[in-house]
Amino acid sequence: MHSHARAVAARTHAAVHAHRSRADDVYDQLKRDVAEFRLVPGDRLTEHEVSERLGVSRTPVRQALYRLQQEGFVEVLFRSGWRVLPFDFDRFEQLYDLRMVLETTAVQRICAGDSRVDQALLEQLAAIWLVPAAARSGDAAQVAAWDEAFHCALVAAAGNAEMARVHREVTERIRIIRRLDFTKQPRIAATYDEHARILKAVQRRRGDQAVLLLRAHIETSQAEVRKITLHQVHLARAGAG
Known part of the structure; x- marks a missing residue:
C-alpha cells in the first residue's frame, strides 16, 4: 500500500x-x-x-x-x-534608475578590491570587448546579447548574489528597449567603445572614473528610451521578419 x-x-x-x-x-x-x-x-x-x-x-x-x-x-x-500592453515609459525610467544604482555600486566594489570579486568574469568580458576594431562583431542581435551579458557580468563579478538576481530581473524587463536601441548600427560601435573604456578603468581600479563612464553609458541608453515610438517598433518587426 x-x-x-x-x-x-x-x-x-x-x-x-x-x-x-x-x-x-x-x-x-x-x-x-x-x-x-x-x-x-x-x-x-x-x-x-x-x-x-x-x-x-x-x-x-x-x-x-x-x-x-x-x-x-x-x-x-x-x-x-x-x-x-503599450510601453509604460514611467516604469522604464524607474527600472533604469534602479539599474544605475546596482551597476555603479557593483563597479565601486570591484575597484575597491573587494575579496568577493570574480576576476575570471572580468577577464571573460575583456576577451569580448577589448579587441581590435577589425575583430568586432557587426551582428546587432549578437552585440545586443553581449551587451546584456556585459552589464549582468559586471554586477555578478562584485560577488553579491542578491544584487545580481535583482539586476537580472531588471534586465529582463528592459530587454525590448535595449534591443530597439541596437537596431541602429552606430550604437554597436559606440557600445564597443564605451564598454572598452569602462573595462579599462575597472582594470586600473579607477573607481570614480569607471562610475562616471558607466553612468554616462547608461544615461545615453536611457535617453534613447524617451525617443522610442510605436513606428520604430513596427519597423523593427519588419526588419526581424
Missing part, C-alpha cells in the same frame, strides 16, 4: 513538473516574441492561437499568459483573448 502511494505521488510529481515545465517554456517563448518584435504593443492573441503555434495544450498557455499579465507584458480582454 505504501509503495503504491509512493508510486502515485511520484507520478503526480512528475506530471506537475512536466506541466510546469511546459508553462515555463511557453512563458519564455512569449517573452522572446516580445523582445524580438514578433509581438509588439497592441497585438492581440488568443490562447488557442498560441497553443496551436507552440504545439501545447491551452492550460500551460493560460498559466504563462497570467504570469506575463502579472509582470505587465499583457492584459486579458473580456471575451476576446489577450493584448500586448
